[in-house]
Amino acid sequence: MIKIKKIDHVGIAVKDLARAIEFYEGLLGLKVTGTEVVEEQKVKVAFLPTGDSEVELLESTTPDGPIARFIEKNGEGIQHIAFRVDNLEQVLEELKAKGVRLIDEKPRRGAGGARIAFLHPKSTFGTLVELCERED
Ligand SMILES: C[C@@H](C(=O)O)C(=O)SCCNC(=O)CCNC(=O)[C@H](O)C(C)(C)COP(=O)(O)OP(=O)(O)OC[C@H]1O[C@@H](n2cnc3c(N)ncnc32)[C@H](O)[C@@H]1OP(=O)(O)O
Numbered sequence: 001m002i003k004i005k006k007i008d009h010v011g012i013a014v015k016d017l018a019r020a021i022e023f024y025e026g027l028l029g030l031k032v033t034g035t036e037v038v039e040e041q042k043v044k045v046a047f048l049p050t051g052d053s054e055v056e057l058l059e060s061t062t063p064d065g066p067i068a069r070f071i072e073k074n075g076e077g078i079q080h081i082a083f084r085v086d087n088l089e090q091v092l093e094e095l096k097a098k099g100v101r102l103i104d105e106k107p108r109r110g111a112g113g114a115r116i117a118f119l120h121p122k123s124t125f126g127t128l129v130e131l132c133e134r135e136d
């Protein structure tokens with residue numbers, strides 16, 4: 001039985017990370033707790049906690065990465081929602097067995113040492129879903 005623990009983060013695609021941070025920190029009063037480049041995903045990210053969940057701002061590091069492609073098609077905005085789970089491998093196996101289209105069959109390395117995997121929006125009623133497992 002799959003158990004979603006909480007919304008881990010909401011991923012927001014932006015063109016200019018520094019300028020987006022000026023808004024989220026300067027005007028909304030959130031605080032960046034870490035920035036990091038995740039090469040495999042071709043992104044530079046910043047995390048800003050909001051209560052029990054976080055905002056993840058994502059800027060593309062290349063013109064052909066998933067964030068660049070998303071912005072090209074849709075403009076800036078919410079690109080994915082990430083749910084926290086305990087046993088990612090098992091969750092992926094279970095969803096696959098039930099016919100859900102997985103983008104990642106095996107966990108990949110995400111920001112902050114998390115293990116992550118994406119579900120295809122065609123299988124999730126239009127939202128790109130990230131599953132992630134990490135220490136609290
Ligand atoms: C660092 C890490 C972390 O948190 O630790 C992250 O978050 S990394 C976050 C960035 N990394 C990722 O997003 C990796 C997973 N994403 C991907 O593999 C890709 O972006 C896909 C989701 C498969 C989309 O690929 P691609 O852009 O090549 O395909 P496409 O444009 O032909 O899109 C196929 C269909 O999916 C839809 N589609 C594409 N991206 C979407 C999105 N973000 N949300 C909802 N729907 C989306 C398109 O509109 C299209 O529908 P129609 O056919 O109806 O037009």
Ligand SMILES: [Co+2]
Pocket residue numbers: 009011056080082130
């Ligand atoms: Co994410």
